[in-house]
Amino acid sequence: MLLLLVVFCAQLLYTDHNQSKKDINEKLKNLSNRMxxxxxxxxxxxxxxxxxxxxxxxxxxxxxxxxFEIYTQILSRQKNFSAIHTGYEDGSFYEVINLDIDEKLKEDYNASELDKWLLIKIDGQNIDKKEVILYDENLNETSKIVEENSYDPTKRPWYEMAISSENKSIKTPPYKFSHINSYGLTFSKELNGSKNVVSVDFLIEDFKNIFKNNLNQENIDMFLFKEDRSTIFAITKDNNLLLDFFEENKELKEFENANVIDIKGKKYIVQIAKLHNPNIDEYIIFFADYKKIIAPYFSQTFQIILSLVIICLIMILLIVYFSKIIVAPIFKLVQESKKIKDRKYGNILKVDSSILEVSILSNSFLDMSKSIYEYQQSLEEKVEQRTKELNLKNEELFKISITDKLTGLYNRVKLDKVLQENMSLSLRYENIFSVIIIDIDFFKKINDNFGHQVGDDVLKEVATILNKNIRDVDTLGRWGGEEFLVVCPETLKESAKELALKLNRVIKFHKFSTYTNNVTISVGVASCGLKDSSYDDIISNADTALYRAKKEGRDRVEVF
Incomplete structure (x- = not known):
């Protein structure tokens, strides 16, 4: 027994060590996903x-x-924004700054304690000067000066990126702000092809605070860095930790799963995760102190081992005591139980013992042997019947879980699974698949004018028509409300468009049973691209195309 205990404890330590590494790997993955x-x-x-x-x-x-008033209202509500500004093509500039973001701001601009807002204005017709105006919390002007100006908004990274972004919102990499000694990000957008750009500034320090509330800073150091290995920000007790890591580790992919490494004589569990940012390659790296992270697991294991040792000692004493009293009768009972196992119910003998419990147990064996066979047969039949019923119920439950109750089509749960499967095949084999989002035009009017029963009839008939006219390989489901989704595996955009046009026609010319008017649909089509990393991107593109179809007059097919 002692040998078995030693072997078991050694195995437990080994298993616990491996399990702890798996648990920590999973926790770090969850942490990176949360971040x-x-x-x-x-x-x-x-x-x-x-x-x-x-x-x-x-x-x-x-x-x-x-x-001005709009900018101050937004800055008041969004505490992590430091400033809102607009840059103009001719060099004009208009910026509202929250003075509370940095004490040095008030000092630099000779602001009083009552001053809340700073307005900077540059006129492109007089580019060498700028107006600096201070306001209190109630937007009352408290002072105004005119200074020499060397600031050109059209040369700033946020302006240049916004102008070249084809009228899309952009996010800059971190850079040093011109008016405060701090780094931050800027979100910008060109004003509808006007060469004028509106922006908000977002302090890196505020960004760090978001993470601090979700990170155990005692055990884990975290760095956010770009692909060129430059640090965006860090939550750490050792600012040189990332540099020391990169001195001996070049491949980031080796740390997609947690690895134990030695850095400057100290063990860390390290994991790197790439953020899902389509514009900028950003990574999070976690350094978990190996001793502190692993300690709770080993402590728990040693407690289990200590408990096992104590239990084994007690058991040895009990075995020695009870073996003298009940071993022989128990052995005889075992022999009789084997007869029951072999179904020799007529040969079972009574075991005499000074222990009352053993005698009672022996009598129970005798009584049990008389009826156990019939009971066993009955039980086996019931188990077989219950198993069949359970399998049928499980099949029904599974069907219900993936089926829309009204239309009988697949529901959102099944569609999400099909989309993920197609996305995985696309990422692995570069297979192209397409999605078609269908929306019944003016469906609310059907419900309002004819009642929800007629609306439900229309939904069911549309579902039946769509199901009859898609291909066998396609998956059709109710996406929500009056929207339907068709997933077309290994289908290029042109083929998906042809199918969408077909579906548009058959719905338009169908005569509905309870609704006397014609029904039309708007359709959006999108296909996955090499840059798409999530099926949410394709769905978003299809939604964009659907929105365009509605905007262009409905009853049409638009392709993203």
Whole structure:
């Protein structure tokens, strides 16, 4: 027993070590996914803000003062924005800065404690001068000066990137702001081909605070860096840690899964994850202190081993005691139980023992042997019947879980799985697949004017028609509301468009059973590209095409 205990403990230590590494690898992956999600959520919020600004912003610089109150309201609500500004093609510039972001700002501009906002204005007709105006919290002007100017907004990275982005919102790499001693990012967009650019500044320090709340800084150091190995920001106790790592490790792919390495005589568990940013190659690297991370696992294992040792000692004492009293009767009971196993119910003998429990058990064996055979047969029949019923129920549940109740088509759960499978094949083998998003035109009017029952009938008939007219290899499902989605594997954009046109025609000329008018559909088509890393990108492209179809008058097919 002691030998078995030693072998078991050694095996437990080995297994626990491997399991701990797997757990830590999984935890670091989850952490990187969470960090990636934080970055994307932050970027999405900032992109949304810049899109709103591009819509409401005054394009004519003569009306730029109308933006002042809007800029201050946005800066008040979005605490992580340091400034909002607009740069014009002729060198004009209009910027509103939140003075609370940096104490040095107030000192540099001789602002008082009551001053809240700083407005910088540059007129392209008088480019050598700039106006610097201070405002209090209630937007009352407190001071105004005119200074010499050397700032040219058209030479700044945010302006140049926005102008070359084909009217899309952009995010700059980190760079040093001109008016404060801090690094940050800028989100910008050109104002509808006007060569004027509206932007928001986002401090790196605020970006770091998002991560600090999700990171155990005692055990883990984190760096965000670009593909050229330059650091964007770090949450660390050792600023040289990343440089020391790159001195001996060149390949980033080796650390997609957690690896244990030695850096300057100290062990770390290291993992690198690439962020899903389509414009900039950014990576997160985690350095987990090996001793601190692994310690809880070993502590738990040693507690288990100590418990096992104590239990084994107690068991040895109990075995020695009880072997003298019950071993022989128990052995006889074992022999009788073998007869039950062999179904020799008529040969079972009573075991006499001074131990009351053994005698009771022996009598129970005798009574049990009389009925166990019939019971066993009955039980086997019931188990077989229950198994069949359970399998049928499981099949029904699975079908229900992937089926839309109203139309009988696949639901969003099944469609997401099919999209992921096609995306995986595309990423691995460069297979092209396409998606078709279908929306019933003016469906709300059908419900409002004819009632929801007629609306449901229309949905069911549209589902039946679409299902009859797609190919066997295609997958059709209800995407939501009056929208349907067709996934076309190994299908180029042109073929998907032909299918979409066919579906548009058959719906248009179908006579519905309970709805007297014609029904039309708007269709958006998109195919995966080599740059697409997620099926969400293809769905977004198809949505864009669908939106264009609606905008162009509905009852048509548009291709992204």
């Amino acid at each position: 990636d999600e934080l970055v994307r959520n932050s970027d999405n919020l900032n992109y949304s803000t810049i899109e709103i600004l591009s819509i409401i912003n005054q394009k004519d610089k003569a009306d730029q003062d109308k933006n």
